[in-house]
Amino acid sequence: MKGKIFIIEDEASIVQLIQHNLEKEGFVVSSSLNGNEGLKELKKFEPNLLLLDWMLPDLSGIDICKNIRRDSNFKSLPIIMLTAKGEEEDKIKGLESGVDDYVTKPFSFNELSARIKAVLRRSDPKVVANELIFEDLKLDRIEKRVFRSDKEIQLGPTEFRLLEFFLTNPKRVYSRDQILETVWPNNVNVESRTIDVHIRRLRQSINIEGKKELIRTVRAAGYSLI
Amino acid sequence: MKGKIFIIEDEASIVQLIQHNLEKEGFVVSSSLNGNEGLKELKKFEPNLLLLDWMLPDLSGIDICKNIRRDSNFKSLPIIMLTAKGEEEDKIKGLESGVDDYVTKPFSFNELSARIKAVLRRSDPKVVANELIFEDLKLDRIEKRVFRSDKEIQLGPTEFRLLEFFLTNPKRVYSRDQILETVWPNNVNVESRTIDVHIRRLRQSINIEGKKELIRTVRAAGYSLI
DNA sequence: TCTTAATGTTACAGAAATATTACAAATTAA
DNA sequence: TTAATTTGTAATATTTCTGTAACATTAAGA
Structure with a gap:
């Protein structure tokens, strides 16, 4: 679990491509093919970042941005906009309306991935951090190792993901359902x-x-990392 | 010390992306967003390699190349040029004016990184390691030999590439897919x-x-060199 | 204190992932 | 060409992990 990403983009093939690759990198991904529904789903999904196509059939990227920035819960949701080549004015408008970065189509997935990580690194470092640390507990995502007080600990794959999940939000209590949704494969x-x-x-x-x-x-609520 | 790299490129987000990743790989990186200043800074910085955007607001890539090649101190500075897709004539002009390699935008960082190392290996072997060493394991990329505790080991071509791959990032866990992509021919x-x-x-x-x-x-994840 | 719902603990069978082996086809060397 | 080496795959063995059910314990309210 490396964080959640929502995609609003009307070209199904692009969505599929991005979604598949991001999932391979460990992100939890959800998407919508149009603006209005997308907005609703997004707010339920609570992503760490939004990939937003600028040209949608129903709502414009600007409208979506404005809507999101008005909502106090999503005021600071990082947004990366996807624009077609040459839509230079759109980029400017986008940056004005609070977009964090943009990627021009056609883009390589690696480029997009790097941008996503760069934006997340600024806005929400623990989502992409390699080492997650809490008190004397350390988890290394790249080396897939866990240490308690510098002593290495052996974990099975599910326990590893579970701990990774807790470490991205220490002290927060998660219900069993929330844990299931995020830690277990869809x-x-x-x-x-x-x-x-x-x-x-x-x-x-x-x-x-x-x-x-x-x-x-936490009785009747769930579990948390202290 | 892996060497110094200078970047002249006007898109700040690209510079940021490249710079961050190169620094993570151990290069010392400096950059400039425009041609004239870039040239001055570059000569102070004395890099082992230059990444040069071909389309700059003030100076063209060709002008920069010419300037550099006229300067006896930088006559043989390796240059990799960054071109937008489709600027085919530019590539040709670039190669004529003494560019060592080019990368087409959009590019993945890994592609760029591989090109950089390939160019450096030719031009400045000291900067890029030809020997990969991990604990008592040594692999010589040029002589194609492998030693464990000074005892030579015979490997087939695939095993050699596999080990070379692991040695470039010890301790890091790679999935089977990642290994396939990198170690096997496309x-x-x-x-x-x-x-x-x-x-x-x-x-x-x-x-x-x-x-x-x-x-x-690493169960459910892949393999790593310890 | 008693009751009940929620959580803790254990053991186990099946599933899933990896290790190992053998072999035929492909490639390279002699 | 023949011989030797390398490669990919399939089949089989082995190891490790997972989910569930059954039973135990705990916490909280009546």
């Missing part, structure tokens, strides 16, 4: 009690002698 | 499980009596 059906078992396994692995418990149970 | 279709077999062969070759295992399996 469209997989698992019992919500299964999470208890994984929490147990994670606890067992990261609790080393003499150190305090790091995962807190 | 547009070759091989099963991703085939990699397991090559990993096995590589392991068998580099694991000598009494020395520790050097390739780590």
